[in-house]
Amino acid sequence: MRLILVGPPGAGKGTQAEFVAAHFDIPKISTGDIFRSNVSGGTELGKLAKKFMDAGDLVPDEVTNAMVRSRLGEPDAAGGFLLDGFPRNVSQAYELDSILGDLGTQLDVVVELDVDNDEVVRRLSGRRICGKCGHIWHVEFDPPSVPEICDKCGGQLYHRDDDYPETVRHRLDVYTLQTAPLTEFYRSRNQLTQLDALGPVEDVTERAIATIEAFTASPDAAAVDE
Numbered sequence: 405m406r407l408i409l410v411g412p413p414g415a416g417k418g419t420q421a422e423f424v425a426a427h428f429d430i431p432k433i434s435t436g437d438i439f440r441s442n443v444s445g446g447t448e449l450g451k452l453a454k455k456f457m458d459a460g461d462l463v464p465d466e467v468t469n470a471m472v473r474s475r476l477g478e479p480d481a482a483g484g485f486l487l488d489g490f491p492r493n494v495s496q497a498y499e500l501d502s503i504l505g506d507l508g509t510q511l512d513v514v515v516e517l518d519v520d521n522d523e524v525v526r527r528l529s530g531r532r533i534c535g536k537c538g539h540i541w542h543v544e545f546d547p548p549s550v551p552e553i554c555d556k557c558g559g560q561l562y563h564r565d566d567d568y569p570e571t572v573r574h575r576l577d578v579y580t581l582q583t584a585p586l587t588e589f590y591r592s593r594n595q596l597t598q599l600d601a602l603g604p605v606e607d608v609t610e611r612a613i614a615t616i617e618a619f620t621a622s623p624d625a626a627a628v629d630e
């Protein structure tokens with residue numbers, strides 16, 4: 405299974421990626437997570453990416469594309485993968501075509517997570533991330549049993565630097581201008597399916613798995629026409 409999750413900031417891509425990737429037994433590859441671990445590790449890549457991330461802008465394509473090419477070439481991605489946060493514009497989508505072509509494989513499905521803007525703001529304003537295992541929590545919708553401590557591993561939770569209201573507004577603009585056109589790109593290739601991403605996390609996961617299985621069983625029947 406080779407799939408992409410696409411959707412606005414706060415749609416729940418990272419949350420669903422964890423469960424969907426586990427279901428299909430494939431690695432979850434999140435470009436945002438890779439950048440954040442480079443930022444916290446103080447690498448050169450992290451120093452470069454941080455400037456763009458803090459501003460809510462995209463990291464330049466040549467940097468992101470090289471990082472993804474290298475990650476998709478690793479052995480654990482040979483049998484399939486879930487991409488969260490890549491591609492992020494049409495130029496990255498063409499680069500993904502080239503990477504997959506070089507690897508002799510192709511995409512199965514692109515899943516667009518549908519949520520409205522008010523829900524995105526509610527989700528992002530209460531998000532907390534575990535600094536140790538990366539699990540995503542929400543202070544209201546999915547709270548840990550002890551505030552600010554991860555139930556899964558005991559790690560300390562943190563607030564993402566790009567989750568402050570002004571940066572969130574800019575990230576949403578960047579999504580509309582640069583990322584949203586990807587849905588048309590993949591729809592025209594009959595590779596896009598849509599997912600209602602509202603409701604409890606477990607319900608969305610169940611719908612996501614059912615949608616992906618239906619699409620890959622019969623792409624023509626399940627594709628979205630608009």
Ligand code: AP5
Binds near residue numbers: 458528601
């Ligand atoms: P990235 O980390 O990819 O951020 P994003 O796309 O803005 O998306 P988010 O991670 O904010 O949201 P999400 O959809 O994953 O939501 P989540 O599951 O956390 O990118 C960050 C930055 O890195 C970019 O701005 C850019 O600078 C750089 N970057 C990354 N990829 C790049 C690329 N390809 N090219 C260039 N630059 C790149 O959920 C949000 C909250 O909602 C959580 O608290 C969660 O608990 C809660 N929640 C989730 N589902 C539900 C539900 N069903 N009900 C209630 N609450 C829910």
Ligand code: MG
Binds near residue numbers: 417418436
């Ligand atoms: Mg995410």
